Amino acid sequence: MMPGKPPLISRHRRNHSQHNLLLTDIISPKEQTVVEKEGYLLKAKIADGGKKLRAICLSLWMKNRQRKNWSTSWIVLVGGKIEFYKESKQPALANLKAGYKPEWVDLCGAQIEWTTEKSSRKNVFQITTISGNEFLLQSDIDFIILDWFHAIKNAIDRLPKEQSCTPRNLEFKLQRSSSSELLSSLSTESKEPKSEHRRSLIFRLNYSASDTNDRNRVKSRLKKFISRRPSLKTLQEKGLIKDQVFGSHLHLVCEHENSTVPLFVKRCIEAVEKRGLDVDGIYRVSGNLATIQKLRFVVNQEEKLNLDDSQWEDIHVVTGALKMFFRELPEPLFPYCFFEQFLEAIKNPDSSTRVKSIRRLLQKLPRPNRDTMKILFEHLKKIAAKESVNLMSTQSLGIVFGPTLLRPEKESGNMAVHMLYQNQIVELMLSEYNKIFSSEED
Incomplete structure (x- = not known):
């Protein structure tokens, strides 16, 4: 050890303590304890x-x-x-x-x-x-x-979502906000001081006057780019932005396709019935999420879709994408305003009354919801008919599709109870499909 110099171990510990101090400064002591x-x-x-x-x-x-x-x-x-x-x-x-x-x-x-x-x-x-x-x-x-x-x-x-999740929030604004809204937001954010304990460790260690100038230049260029950005209507007219399938309301998708059942739903059902009826755990086993997201992107951006293509060879990717389509509907297949009515119908102790009540409710649904529901449950009935091979009973399908197709608009403390009834409604509609979806009058 050289005379006059502190031990290396002491300097190492001092550096660690400094880093720890900066990290703890990011979150207030009250939040930590x-x-x-x-x-x-x-x-x-x-x-x-x-x-x-x-x-x-x-x-x-x-x-x-x-x-x-x-x-x-x-x-x-x-x-x-x-x-x-x-x-x-x-x-x-x-x-x-x-x-x-x-x-x-x-x-x-x-x-x-x-x-x-x-x-x-x-x-x-x-x-x-x-x-x-x-x-x-x-x-x-x-x-x-x-x-x-x-x-x-x-x-x-x-x-606080604005300060703690800035990268994702900015990406959302670039995609969804109008030019004037984003310019106003950027100007407001540039004037508002950032709270010291919310700054990241990297920002605090690397902050300098040159960094400030760089950020100002980037912000200035970003403002100019956004001000020259073409409108959403112009991009749609040029075909650069297409109407979305995933995440859009069911009636809007059907209106765009001039149909009462989304074309994507029909194609998925055809693919599953062609090569998935005998697959063990169909609709229960999850497909590769990255491939499902890729299929989602293709559907949203392109009109032509061939599910027989080798990249969609795994049938669980197709079933996963179909379930994702129904999960991402802004309003579920069973509309929010009918949720309590379906729950009351399934609670009835008399089986005949339950069937009649659910059938009457289906007749009140909007045409796209009713027609999509009919073709989907007819398909799931074929899945259940192969239970001895694919091990998917009506009860199993109820567990998978109950919360996906039927959910309350606002969450409550009865989630576990609601989940039970959601499953039972799907199970009953599969087991009594012919009576519930029959066109005959009561």
Whole structure:
């Protein structure tokens, strides 16, 4: 060791402490220490950075391996994130001071939703982060999992989306906002001071006068580009932007195609009936998400679609895209205003009355909803007829399609109960298809 110089280990520790100080400055001390909720739940990670984890996919059809993918974790909801611990003996902060780094999920910009397709377990909901990580959380006790769902959802809703999720927010504005709205937004954002504790670590370390000039130049060029940007109407007239299929209202898709059933739905059904009726776990097994998204893009951007093409060879990609189409409808196939009426119909203890009530409700639906529903349930009835081969009964199809086709407009504390009735409605409509969709008068 050279005289007059401090030991290397001391300098190394000092640097680490400085970095740690900057990181903790990003989030206020109050956000770091307040634990909103904690307890044991079953956890399974199904995607990392947008890439599906193969072990979880296998568990969907190999039930004897499913337990290996779930682990009991002590879940801590604190400071806009969820932390996962193996034990609950030590508080979260004590573990951090001891050098233990738990697995955690940043809730900024995250999405939370109930799912019945990712696991055969009951009471499962999924958290998807903006970085592409996906987690499943589960508990057999209804009130516990419902309490966790609402606690996490409330935490997500409270997070400031404009400051914490700037890249995704800017991309959304470029795609959806008008030129004048975006210019006004950029001018306002440039004048509003950023809160110090919301700046990223990289920004704080690299900030300089030259960086400010660079950002101003980029912003100026961006404003000029947007001001010269052609209108949406002009792009549509030139055929550069086409009407979307995914994410559009059902009646708009049908009006554009001059039909009462979307062409994409018909093509998917034809493909599945051609080469998927005998496939084990059809509609239950998930296809490759990246390929499904590619198919979604092709459908939205191109008029011609050949599902017999080799790139769509995996029939689970086709079924996955069809389910995604129905999930992304702004209003589900069973319109929101009919949700409670269908629930009341299925609750009736008399089976004959249940069938008649649901049939009368179907006759009140808009034509595109009713016709699409008829062709879809006729198709699913063919799937159930092959139950001995594909292992998909009416009950299994009800579990898959119930929450996808029928859901309330606003979430409530009765999610678990609603899910049961949603499944039963689909199951009844499949088992009594001929009576419910018959054209004869009552």
